[in-house]
Amino acid sequence: MNQSSDQAQLKFWGSGTARTLRPIWVAEELGVKYQLMPIGPRTGETQTPEYTELNPKQKIPFCEDGELRLSESLAICRYLINKYGNENTIQAASTxxxxxxxxxxxxxxxxxxxxxxxxxxxxxxxxxxxxxxxxxxxxxxxxxxxxxxxxxxxxxxxxxxxxxxxxxxxxxxxxxxxxxxxxxxxxxxxxxxxxxxxxxxxxxxxxxxxxxxxx
Ligand SMILES: N[C@@H](CCC(=O)N[C@@H](CS)C(=O)NCC(=O)O)C(=O)O
Structure with a gap:
């Protein structure tokens, strides 16, 4: 099922690359709703003042969840699993x-x-x-x-x-x-x-x- 939703508080920035696939794949595994802003690398979209304010690295993927702003595909995916994962989807390592x-x-x-x-x-x-x-x-x-x-x-x-x-x-x-x-x-x-x-x-x-x- 496609979990994309315009109303979701979880928002991902970036699409089209191996790194942007990771948080989207994790969110789909977890069944979490998210909004995707499909900006691409080297299109100028990561360089706008608005995006640079969000992510000074000017890179994708990037994630917003409420007050939290997070870059780095690994950090984003791990956060999603820690926060939204469970034994029926993907569970964070426990020991x-x-x-x-x-x-x-x-x-x-x-x-x-x-x-x-x-x-x-x-x-x-x-x-x-x-x-x-x-x-x-x-x-x-x-x-x-x-x-x-x-x-x-x-x-x-x-x-x-x-x-x-x-x-x-x-x-x-x-x-x-x-x-x-x-x-x-x-x-x-x-x-x-x-x-x-x-x-x-x-x-x-x-x-x-x-x-x-x-x-
Ligand atoms: N270590 C970062 C790497 C992010 C990264 O380099 N993203 C590339 C796309 S795969 C990017 O945003 N390039 C845009 C640019 O360099 O202008 C991660 O894993 O998220």
Whole structure:
């Protein structure tokens, strides 16, 4: 079900990218109503005085919930789960140990896959007019992705989800990175292809994809 609503107090800014998909996907999993302001990167919409006042980073995604204003896809998604999740949707990790293992995976996926390699490839590939050509960095980042993927591949062998045999935030982050990896035509193991193909069958994912990128 599409949870978008003009009356919702929860408001997301930004659509069309792997990072903006994450809060939308989480909200769809949780069944929370939200209003989406579908501004895009590099359209000038993140640079307006009104948006800069909200988010001085001039980036998307961004979230407002009542008085709260929050940037960073990971912080937004974790907030949504902590506030709106439950045992029937996605539940926040409860023990210190579970929280620590989730942090470990999220830091790895976000730090090593998203920011250190995939975004480097994006900056110096499709966005090279802004960030500059850097063929050596591009090649090194591609190799780096392959090294990190081996760790994920070994971990996922025989598992349905990353943690505790139940779907969670680290699965959302990994799936969005695997989509990105597929788009860059980087080789993925059969284990990771099967995992990612299963994740994208989720109803909430399919709805979120349509909302994040209607065309
Ligand atoms: N660490 C941030 C990264 C946000 C980010 O870089 N967003 C890009 C789109 S994916 C953006 O807003 N770019 C606009 C710009 O650089 O002008 C997050 O995970 O939310």
């Amino acid at each position: 210190f140990e579970q929280k620590a293992k989730e942090d470990e995976w999220l830091c790895f996926i976000f730090g090593e896959l998203d920011e250190t390699s995939l975004y480097v490839m994006r900056r110096h590939g499709a966005l090279s007019k802004i960030y500059g050509e850097a063929p050596v960095a591009m090649e090194a980042a591609r190799e780096y992705v392959l090294r990190q993927l081996k760790v994920v591949d070994q971990h996922m062998l025989g598992k349905r989800y990353i943690l505790n045999e139940c779907f969670g935030l680290s699965d959302i982050f990994l799936t969005t990175c695997l989509n990105w990896i597929e788009a860059y035509e980087i080789r993925m193991s059969d284990v990771l292809i099967e995992y990612r193909d299963r994740m994208i069958l989720r109803d909430a994912y399919k709805t979120a994809m349509k909302i994040n990128k209607p065309d």
